[in-house]
Amino acid sequence: MVRGERRRLFIAVAVLVLLGLGLAIRCEAPSGAGGLLPPPAAPQVAGLVPAVYDLDVSLDPASGTLRGESRVEYTNNEEVPLGELYFHLYPNAAAFARDVARPGRLTVHGVRLGEHPARWEARATQLKVALPQPLAPGEKAELTLTWELTVPAYPGRLGENDGIISLGNWYPILAVYDAAGWHLDPYYERGDPFYSEVARYKVRLALPDAYQAAATGNLRAVRNLPGPTKELTWESGLVRDFALAISSDYQALRTRAGEVLVQSYFPKEERDGGRRVLAAGRDALEFFSCIFGSYPYDQFTLAATGFYQGGMEYPNIVFLARQFYGPADADVLEYVAVHETAHQWWYGVVGNNQVEEAWLDEGLAEFSTLLFFEKVRGRTAAGTQSLLSLYAAYRQAEGDGVVLQRLDAFPSDLAYNALVYGKGCLLFIKLREEVGEETRLKIMRTYYQRFAYRTATSRDFIRVAEEVSGRDLSAFFHRWLESAGEK
Numbered sequence: 030m031v032r033g034e035r036r037r038l039f040i041a042v043a044v045l046v047l048l049g050l051g052l053a054i055r056c057e058a059p060s061g062a063g064g065l066l067p068p069p070a071a072p073q074v075a076g077l078v079p080a081v082y083d084l085d086v087s088l089d090p091a092s093g094t095l096r097g098e099s100r101v102e103y104t105n106n107e108e109v110p111l112g113e114l115y116f117h118l119y120p121n122a123a124a125f126a127r128d129v130a131r132p133g134r135l136t137v138h139g140v141r142l143g144e145h146p147a148r149w150e151a152r153a154t155q156l157k158v159a160l161p162q163p164l165a166p167g168e169k170a171e172l173t174l175t176w177e178l179t180v181p182a183y184p185g186r187l188g189e190n191d192g193i194i195s196l197g198n199w200y201p202i203l204a205v206y207d208a209a210g211w212h213l214d215p216y217y218e219r220g221d222p223f224y225s226e227v228a229r230y231k232v233r234l235a236l237p238d239a240y241q242a243a244a245t246g247n248l249r250a251v252r253n254l255p256g257p258t259k260e261l262t263w264e265s266g267l268v269r270d271f272a273l274a275i276s277s278d279y280q281a282l283r284t285r286a287g288e289v290l291v292q293s294y295f296p297k298e299e300r301d302g303g304r305r306v307l308a309a310g311r312d313a314l315e316f317f318s319c320i321f322g323s324y325p326y327d328q329f330t331l332a333a334t335g336f337y338q339g340g341m342e343y344p345n346i347v348f349l350a351r352q353f354y355g356p357a358d359a360d361v362l363e364y365v366a367v368h369e370t371a372h373q374w375w376y377g378v379v380g381n382n383q384v385e386e387a388w389l390d391e392g393l394a395e396f397s398t399l400l401f402f403e404k405v406r407g408r409t410a411a412g413t414q415s416l417l418s419l420y421a422a423y424r425q426a427e428g429d430g431v432v433l434q435r436l437d438a439f440p441s442d443l444a445y446n447a448l449v450y451g452k453g454c455l456l457f458i459k460l461r462e463e464v465g466e467e468t469r470l471k472i473m474r475t476y477y478q479r480f481a482y483r484t485a486t487s488r489d490f491i492r493v494a495e496e497v498s499g500r501d502l503s504a505f506f507h508r509w510l511e512s513a514g515e516k
């Protein structure tokens with residue numbers, strides 16, 4: 030995520046460093062062709078059997094509700110038997126019910142295990158499903174969940190606002206079990222409080238004919254249902270989540286970045302902004318594919334939503350605040366689009382625990398954004414400069430702070446933004462100075478290849494950096510990640 034309004038905190042930003050290194054990346058002419066896509070690629074990941082989600086959902090826009098049934102296949106990839114499984118029910122967080130005309134709610138009506146009713150308990154943002162006998166390593170459980178979601182009237186990543194329904198973190202999603210056990214964090218009202226593993230999705234959505242939907246995955250079928258209703262079907266590659274943006278006002282523009290279909294969805298009166306977003310997404314996708322490693326999916330969508338906090342990343346789709354689609358905010362919109370596109374590599378393909386190590390994807394995404402503007406646009410984005418200035422100001426006022434800490438441990442949102450984004454980005458700038466441009470790039474490429482579809486930790490990144498550079502970087506990373514200020 031990145032908050033576009035931070036721009037306003039630092040209007041008088043420092044002098045922009047203009048590095049005229051434009052790579053002049055160009056793309057084919059727009060194809061204009063939308064339509065259906067082939068089945069997504071199904072890469073094999075050693076030692077990992079991804080979960081499979083099969084979602085059947087119907088939307089009633091008038092009441093803002095979705096009825097859903099999820100069939101979930103979960104394979105125990107761990108080395109210990111599991112006595113229960115957990116799902117997150119993020120829409121039940123207080124944030125989606127406070128001071129809104131229509132509070133958000135995700136109500137689970139039933140859970141079956143195979144053919145039999147399961148013992149389950151839903152409490153706030155957590156669903157626990159007890160297994161009659163422990164699931165042994167390598168064994169698979171098949172669950173069916175029936176549920177109903179009320180979309181909050183709320184300008185968030187989950188919510189209906191300004192005629193657009195944003196469905197982010199909206200359905201029961203498996204919690205992660207790893208070496209530390211189950212990760213059952215609630216929804217923190219800071220940063221992106223999520224942690225999930227890659228899975229394969231098939232999603233069928235029934236909705237009125239007049240509505241358009243942009244989503245994670247490949248659109249595979251459009252079918253007419255009785256009445257003025259249609260059913261859209263998507264299938265995904267290996268992705269960490271599945272998000273949608275839905276509106277009866279949407280129009281779409283399409284182009285290609287190499288083989289990848291790039292799509293921009295926007296309300297019809299925002300066509301100029303939609304066009305700018307399409308170009309930014311295409312250029313960023315080409316640039317990042319070129320320098321980090323290819324984008325391993327068939328499509329990438331940038332959707333204008335009623336989300337009020339700049340932008341939000343999801344696999345194959347990013348939400349961008351519609352408020353920035355006007356000409357006055359062209360620069361901030363491009364900056365946010367590029368930052369969220371970078372997350373397709375950092376968070377999307379290479380995952381990390383965003384609750385415990387937010388800097389890892391945010392620092393990399395912001396530094397990637399800096400690279401894009403340096404190399405492709407020949408300038409530094411004001412958004413990046415604002416974050417670096419925010420950190421400098423924070424450091425002056427507070428004497429610095431620790432980057433590597435849990436979301437809920439930061440003393441304030443300001444501290445989180447300054448340290449995770451500002452100091453997190455500066456860390457990579459300093460790493461570049463430390464090891465050189467070429468080695469820094471090789472570190473990022475190696476990290477991407479080695480941890481594709483997996484969850485990486487700060488320790489993993491440091492190990493790759495040391496291996497590739499052939500240097501002991503422990504003091505460097507300690508200083509930047511764990512020290513509260515001795516630079």
Ligand SMILES: [Zn+2]
Pocket residue numbers: 030031368369372390391394
């Ligand atoms: Zn971000």
